[in-house]
Amino acid sequence: MPYPVLPEKLLLISLKMYFTPERTQTYLHELLNPANQIITANPNLLLALIPDFLTIYPCSQILQSYKTTHNKPAPLLLGAQDCFWESAGAYTGEVSPASLHSLGCSIVELGHAERRAIFHESDAETALKAAAVCANNMLPLVCIGEITAPGPVASAAVGLAVEECAVLVRAVLAAIPADAPVVFAYEPVWAIGKPVPAGVDHVAAVVEGIRGVIGARVGAVRVLYGGSAGPGLWAGGLGKAVDGMFLGRFAHEIGGVREVVREVEESMA
Numbered sequence: 001m002p003y004p005v006l007p008e009k010l011l012l013i014s015l016k017m018y019f020t021p022e023r024t025q026t027y028l029h030e031l032l033n034p035a036n037q038i039i040t041a042n043p044n045l046l047l048a049l050i051p052d053f054l055t056i057y058p059c060s061q062i063l064q065s066y067k068t069t070h071n072k073p074a075p076l077l078l079g080a081q082d083c084f085w086e087s088a089g090a091y092t093g094e095v096s097p098a099s100l101h102s103l104g105c106s107i108v109e110l111g112h113a114e115r116r117a118i119f120h121e122s123d124a125e126t127a128l129k130a131a132a133v134c135a136n137n138m139l140p141l142v143c144i145g146e147i148t149a150p151g152p153v154a155s156a157a158v159g160l161a162v163e164e165c166a167v168l169v170r171a172v173l174a175a176i177p178a179d180a181p182v183v184f185a186y187e188p189v190w191a192i193g194k195p196v197p198a199g200v201d202h203v204a205a206v207v208e209g210i211r212g213v214i215g216a217r218v219g220a221v222r223v224l225y226g227g228s229a230g231p232g233l234w235a236g237g238l239g240k241a242v243d244g245m246f247l248g249r250f251a252h253e254i255g256g257v258r259e260v261v262r263e264v265e266e267s268m269a
């Protein structure tokens with residue numbers, strides 16, 4: 001089975017553990033409602049919703065019913081916030097990548113800063129999970145980002161950030177097949193859950209460094225930005241530096257998502 005094809009631009013939304021199952025389902029209906037002008041006809045821009053595990057099944061049902069009604073798949077990928085590196089067995093509490101794929105997930109987030117900080121997930125574990133995600137024909141969405149906020153010397157901060165991100169980038173690229181597509185979400189840990197995102201200049205310089213670490217490879221790569229991303233950021237310069245955004249709290253209101261989609265579409269026109 002072929003890997004999912006990566007569009008030019010990606011807008012991903014993780015609901016973390018913020019919503020009830022009811023709210024997540026209402027939210028997905030709102031994303032899909034044409035009146036909300038979020039689903040675009042632009043084949044080069046793709047959205048993905050990453051709900052909590054419990055809501056993946058009802059979300060997949062909603063997407064299935066969209067497909068039946070419209071006679072075509074919904075232009076929105078379904079993702080998971082994590083998975084285990086084995087597909088089946090005695091792994092109490094873990095979630096199988098094969099099961100996620102069977103429920104219609106095509107993207108799996110791995111190594112998020114919160115999982116690393118709270119659950120002590122390591123680079124080696126994230127790399128194993130990335131390999132399992134590829135083996136199940138899904139896209140690994142690997143979160144990278146430095147822990148400490150930049151100091152006074154911008155160039156030094158960029159160098160340190162790239163060095164910190166490079167460890168996981170290299171581990172993941174060594175673990176997945178050369179032709180497997182992969183998405184890296186650059187999320188500076190110090191910029192997650194804050195009122196404002198990281199500065200565009202810092203993000204642009206670090207992302208350029210990360211692209212240098214990735215180098216040339218057969219499989220497609222996209223580098224996104226996440227960390228308090230929301231309306232105004234893309235049009236404010238970030239759009240020139242990255243292939244998309246990974247949205248958290250500022251996507252909770254549908255109006256915010258619509259605004260971000262509009263900014264990305266305008267930049268592609």
Ligand SMILES: O=C(CO)COP(=O)(O)O
Nearest residue numbers: 192193227228229248249
């Ligand atoms: O961690 C994030 C996305 O995975 C970003 O979350 P916030 O946008 O809420 O800071």
